[in-house]
Amino acid sequence: MALLRITSPHTQRAGHRTAWVMQMVILATIPGIIVQSWLFGWGTLINLVIACITALASEAAILAIRRRAVGFFLKDYSALLTAVLLGVALPPIVPWWVTVTAVGFAIIFAKQLYGGLGNNPFNPAMVGYAIVLVSFPVPMSQWLGVQDIIASGNTLSFMQSLQAIFHHLPAVDAYTMATPLDGFKHKDLLDSQTAFSTIPALQAASLNSWLWVNLAYLAGGLALLWLRIITWHTPVALLAALFVMATVFHLIDPNNTATPLFHLTTGAAMFGAFFIATDPVSSCTSNRGKLIYGAGIAILIYIIRSWGGYPDGVAFGVLLMNFAAPLIDYYTQPRTYGHKKAKTGLKIGEDN
Amino acid sequence: MQTATIFSFHGGIHPPENKAQSLQLPLGKPSLPRELILPLGQHIGQSSRPLVKVGDSVLKGETIAINNGFLSSFLHAPTSGTVSAIEERLIAHPSGLSDLCIVIKPDGQDTWTTLAPLYDWQENSRTDVLAYLSEMGIVGMGGAGFPTQVKLQGAHKNPLTHFIINAAECEPYITADDMLIREKTLELVLGIEILQHLVEADNVVIGIEDNKPTAIAALKALITQRKSKIQLAVVPTKYPSGGEKQLIQLLTGKEVPSGQYPADIGILCQNVGTCVAVHDSIYLGKPLISRFTTLTGDALNAPQNVEVLLGTPVAHLLDYADSAADKLHRLVMGGPMMGYTLDSAAVPIVKTSNCILAASKKELPAPAPEQACIRCGMCEQACPASLLPQQLLWFSKSQEHEKAEHHNLFDCIECGACSYVCPSSIPLVQYYRHSKSSIREARESNVKADLAKQRFEARKARQDAEAAEKEAKRLARQKAAPSKSAGDKKAAPAKVAPTAAPISDDTKKLKVDIAIGKSKLKKLQKQLLEAQEAEHVEDINALQLHVSEQEKNVASLEEQLAKTAPAATPAQAPAAAKAPVSDELKKAKIDVALIGVKLKKVQKQLEATPDDQELKDKVASFEADLSKAQAALSALGASTPAAAAPKAAISDDLKKLKIDAAIAKAAVKKVEKALKKAEEIQAPEIDAIRQQLQEAQKRADDLEKALLNPVSTAAQPTAKTNETATNLDADAAKKRKIDLAIAKAGIKKAEKNIALLKEQGKDEAEIKASEWPQKLIEAQNKLAALEKEQETAAPITTAPTVSPAAPADADAAKKRKIDLAIAKAGIKKAEKNITLLKEQGKDEAEIKASEWPQKLADAQDKLATLEKEQGANSDTATVKSAKPEPKQVEAKAESIATPEADVATQVKKQKIAAAMAKAQINKLTKRLESAPEDAEYIQQEIEATRQKQQDAEALLAQLTHSQDNT
Known part of the structure; x- marks a missing residue:
């Protein structure tokens, strides 16, 4: 009888492994995926499949090169989660090579080259997204227009989606249309009221479709909160700060800015708040740090949306705050038991 | 009954309780095992000392081991039988170590020894009750095994607001305390009452988790x-509400400050088991020989609680609980959260064993492979100490120990909550333990390195001292055969030697020493603090010793510094008062010097604190005083030359000689300094410098002799035959004196070395084995011989020389004075040693046993006789000095003898100057011997210098006085 010799503790919470965490996050995106597919056709699902295959392939390749246990690491579902997050973030009829480039960059460069899971300083999905957004601006801005398609029942069929993604859909321009954020960005000299009444992307049908998408991701996010996979700090701080920014500037200049509701329900606001900013590896770790981190992302999102060169700013906002996360962590340590106040910074040698 | 307010603590987890299975059966009482194994270290602190030998028969409850120091405990035989062995056995330890155990073979009778309960505990003093508890072997039974009497003593540091009885038992599986409360409710409450009587807390609270309804109801x-x-x-x-800190937070809302104990905030915690043990010992007289232990786990068919005798092997209990050997996969002593695995079932139950968890593979599966930390923060949410476990893991993995410490790694209580919730199966606690031990190890090695450095420095100092002594001996030999050429005045380097320089040098050196000492002290204190924090008992003692030593060093250095500063004043005073004789002039000069010194001191202070207005004022006033005094001096100086005209011719010559001598001495000093420096840095020029030193020394000696010679020629220009005799005699006397000094230095050194050896804790035998006692005796013999010689020589010198009676007398007086000074120094040294011994905590007997009191008495006797002698002599001296007066008067009448009279006084003055010079040289040689770190040497040196200066001053005053009379 050989007795096992290990140190305490001897038990572990059953079931809640890292793979389970990843799976739950993937599952929480399902409402969003369903709404997106319903509104924009098969393209999202096809993107997801391409993204997942690319992710698993590149992850396996790099693991093999690094001489790591391929099966063991693939089973943690982290690569799949990156692929899913990227897949839903990309436009539905983006060419396949854009998806492959984005996912490949995310897995190989943003994740594995930093040492794999847990060691990446930046959110891999957002690195991939930012790369293709900067490199291929045209396909990245071709979102399908929803209202026409739904109204006329003229959705892209599965085959049409495949054709658009893998080949070239000659009539694709007929289906595409700017997102509300893109539309509002390019309202040029029009004031807000005129823009919302004239620009097609800012019509009720388009706005509502994006509202549905955001609500779906909000539902998924709430599920994650309920499962205690994420804490409320980051999403609440992000959404609250975005709301405050939008309100303040809307009150100052109602003619050139959009309403807070518009900002919270278009683009990747909810998706970013619950699925991107909460990536634990690259975000802040203490509760106070998460509040600062989320608020910082929201401020950057609003700045990029309002005055930046891109219609949405979630990817850049998250990446920029990833830079700041370690610093924020040093200054937001919780007060430890038995200490009068929390320690800040890194004052080595003068500990109490 | 009052209900207490409940607070809450951060984090915590809810693992499956698994407590029901061990509560199915009633309390079991296992049979006597074949043998009982009683480790000597069942508690925190020093292991107990066995009182029994192999083969002794013991009765149940008999003391078999007693405490070994303050933080230790007693141990008693759990049953009657014979001691079959005292040997190393496997013990219950996380590292699977062996330790010395007393093994008892039970005789099956279970015969109790006579029990002596302490029924009158309410009448007895607290200390007596605590001592009784200590003798009953009571230690904390919650897990740490802290000796209860020590904890209760510590509880009186602050007035206690809360006395908390820990019945939380938050670990899964364990039900021993639950069962104990159910079975021994009354005993528990009585035990609590005894303890409350001892600690007198404002509130007595039993903290218990709500999963023990039966116990709560009872x-x-x-x-x-x-x-x-x-x-x-x-x-x-x-979980972990039963952790001491967490329970305190739950019941009082207060937190135990980091690095402190509950007693520091007026809280005392005791485990229920301890309270019952206290009751049993006070009311029944039963020592701690058994305890409640939970036997549980899937591998046992009859899990239950048992009251088990200490020392019972776990295997015996597993058999009792009907274990299925094939199912047993992991054997844990303690709970699944903080317990540790056992290698073998041969280990015994000890005072702190609250649970044996015999787990099957399904129950406690092998941990899943560790995955990467995704910083999900679940650990942070679970941590009861509000740490950031994910950050600590990062720092532990990357060995960034400073950062880990900054993130309060040492506030981790290793409860395991973080590891329990970690989705990546990271053994976080193991990482933290490793980091903590690495940090501790680093601290320990730091301490060790410091010790080694100290040892090295001491050794170097010793070697330097030895080398210096050798050098001094060699110099002495050279001096013994001096060149006879009297008027050899080599042109000394044209440099004026400031008399204050050596002293200010000394001061500077002392200050540097003090600064170094203080920084060392600070460092040591810090280390001590850390060691105390980390509860490194063995380090604490060593460090405490170091700290007190260092404190003493600094104190003595500061004392010295304080002494040196005033010493600077007299040093300048005689220098100023040297040439002129007029009292007023002298006074004025002394004034100037004094004010100058004060001014300097204040200016220095001002430099340190430039904003101090008071100091500035002082400086201004001193400056005014100084200018006034200088004015007075110059006025006086103008008047004196006229009065002192007849003396001018001779005194000019003498002055020149003196200046030359001073210059030569300064040169010697300089070279010596260079030599020391060279020795320090092991320079290759060392020999050249030594050569230089010899030359300089020789020059100084020559000059000194020249100083002496004109004196004798001046004193006795006609009696040339006598003069040479005197010279020779003086030479011989000097040689003897030098020999004497060397011998004394040798004795001192030997004594010191012996003392050093003693301090280092060598026993007598070792000291005897070393060469030092031998050397001491030799040196003492030599000294005695020399002293005798000196005594015999003294009369010889005085006998043939009738005319220079006065110088001879002065010599004798000087000798006596030196003796006096030595005796005084001896007394001081003896006293110092005695105080040192006392400080080191030696008791009176030991001090008496040491040689110092004896030495002190001897020295005091000697001093007394010397002082008596001195008194008698000064009488004769005055008589003698009175005798020549008529002659001088006659001479005066003849008006030729006036210079002669002057010459006589001058002779004396020169003698004094020579004495001072000698003192100076002595001082230098001594300093050469001394190592820079050695406080005692420097102190003595300064002491002696001051003594001599005072002597010189006294003589000078006497002379001027007598001269005024003539």
Whole structure:
């Protein structure tokens, strides 16, 4: 009888492994995926499949090169989660090579080259997204227009989606249309009221479709909160700060800015708040740090949306705050038991 | 019964409780095992000392081992039988170590020894009760095994607000305390009452988790029935609410400050098991020989609680609980959260064993492979100490120990909550333990390195001292054969030697020493603090010793510094008062010097604190005083030359000689300094410098002789035959004196070395084995011989020389004075040593046993006789000095003898100057011997210098006085 010799503790919470965490996050995106597919056709699902295959392939390749246990690491579902997050973030009829480039960059460069899971300083999905957004601006801005398609029942069929993604859909321009954020960005000299009444992307049908998408991701996010996979700090701080920014500037200049509701329900606001900013590896770790981190992302999102060169700013906002996360962590340590106040910074040698 | 307010603590987890299975069966009482294994270290602190030998028969409850120091405990035989062995056995230890154990073979009779309960505990003094508890072997039974009497003593540091009885038992599986409360409710409450009587806390609270309804009900009923003031605080079930710090937070809302103990905030915690053990010992007289232990786990067919004798092997209990050997996969002593695995079932139950968990593979599966940390923060949410476990893991993995410490790694209580919730199966606690031990190890090696450095420095100092002594001996030999050429005045380097320089040098050196000492002290204190924090008992003692030593060093250095500063004043005063004789002039000069010194001192202070207005004022006033005094001096100086005209011719010559001598001495000093420096840096020029030193020394000697010679020629220009005799005699006397000094230095050194050896804790035998006692005796013999020689020589010198009676007398007086000074120094040294011994905590007997009191008495006797002698001599001296007066008067009448009279006084003055010079040289040689770190040497040196200066001053005053009379 050989007795096992290990140190305490001897038990572990059953079931809640890292793979389970990843799976739950993937599952929480399902409402969003369903709404997106319903509104924009098969393209999202096809993107997801391409993204997942690319992710698993590149992850396996790099693991093999690094001489790591391929099966063991693939089973943690982290690569799949990156692929899913990227897949839903990309436009539905983006060419396949854009998806492959984005996912490949995310897995190989943003994740594995930093040492794999847990060691990446930046959110891999957002690195991939930012790369293709900067490199291929045209396909990245071709979102399908929803209202026409739904109204006329003229959705892209599965085959049409495949054709658009893998080949070239000659009539694709007929289906595409700017997102509300893109539309509002390019309202040029029009004031807000005129823009919302004239620009097609800012019509009720388009706005509502994006509202549905955001609500779906909000539902998924709430599920994650309920499962205690994420804490409320980051999403609440992000959404609250975005709301405050939008309100303040809307009150100052109602003619050139959009309403807070518009900002919270278009683009990747909810998706970013619950699925991107909460990536634990690259975000802040203490509760106070998460509040600062989320608020910082929201401020950057609003700045990029309002005055930046891109219609949405979630990817850049998250990446920029990833830079700041370690610093924020040093200054937001919780007060430890038995200490009068929390320690800040890194004052080595003068500990109490 | 009052209900207590319940607070809450951060984090915590809710693992499956698994407590029901061990509560199915009633309390079991296993049979006597074949042998009982009693480790000597069942508690925190020093292991107990066995009182029994192999083969002794012992009775149940008999003391078999006693405490070994303050933080230790007693051990008793759990049953009657014979001691079959005292040997190394496997013990219950996380590292699977062996330790010395007393093995008892039971005789099956279970015969009790006579029990002596302490019924009158309420009448007895607290200390007596605590001592009784210590003798009963009571230690904390919650897990740490802290000796209870020590904890209770510590509890009186601050007035206690809360006395908390820990019945939380938050670990899964364990039900021993639950069962104990159910079975021994009354005993528990009585035990609590005894302890409350001892500690007198404002509130007595039992903290218990709400998953023990039966125990809670029993306690409630009894407390209500007895109308006791004990409060019952039922806390929600959450691991680790039974941790001392967490329970305190739950019941009081207070946190134990980091690095401190509950007693520091007026709280005392005791485990229920300890309270019952206290009751059993006070009311029944039973020592701690058994305890409640939970036997549980899937591998046992009959899990249950047992009251088990200490020392019972775990295997015996597994058999008792009907274990299925094929199912047993992991054997844990303690709970699944903080317990540790056992290698073998041969280890015994000790005072702190609350549970044996025999787990099957399904129950406690092998941990899943560790995955990467995704910083999900679940650990942070679970940490009861509000740490950032994910950050600590990062720092531990990357060995960034400073950062880990900054993130309060040492506040981790290793409860395991973080590891329990970690989705990546990271053994976080193991990482933290490793980091903590690495940090501790680094600290320990730092301490060791410091010790080694100290040893090295001491050794170097010793070697330097030895080399210096050798050098001094060699110099002495050279001096013994001096060149006879009297008027050899080599042109000395045209440099004026400032008399204050050596002293200010000394001061500077002392200050540097003090600064170094202080920084060392600070460092040591810090280390001590850390060691105390980390509860490194063995380090604490060593460090304490170092700290007190260092403190003493600094104190003595500061004392010295204080002494040196005033010493600077007299040093300048005689220098100023040297040439002129007029009292007023002297006074004025002394004034100037004094004010100058004060001014300098204040200016220095001002430099240190430039904003001090008071100091500035002082400086201004001193400056005014100084200018005034200088004016007075110059006025006086203008008047004196006229009065002192007849003396001018001779005194000019003498002055020149003196200046030359001073210059030569300064040169010697300089070279010596260079030599020391060279020795320090092991320079290759060392020999050249030594050569230089010899030359300089020789020059100084020559000059000194020249100084002496004109004196004798001046004193006795006609009696040339006598003069040479005197010279030779003086030479011989000097040689003897030098020999004497060397011998004394040798003795001192030997004594010191012996003392050093003693301090280092060598025993007598070792000291005897070393060469030093031998050397000491030799040196003492030599000294005695020399002294005798000196004594015989003294009369010889005085006998043939009739005319220079006065110088001879002065010599004798000087000798006596030196003796006096030595005796005084001896007394001081002896006293110092005695105080040192006392400080080191030696008791009176030991001090008496040491040679110092004897030495002190001897020295005091000697001093007394010397002083008597001195008194008698000064009388004769005055008589003698009175005798020549008529002659001088006659001479005066003849008006030729006036210079002669002057010459006589001058002779004396020169003698004094020579004495001072000698003192100076002595001082230098001594300093050469001394190592820079050696406080005692420097002190003595300064002491002696001051003594001599005072002597010189006294003589000078006497002379001027007598001269005024003529």
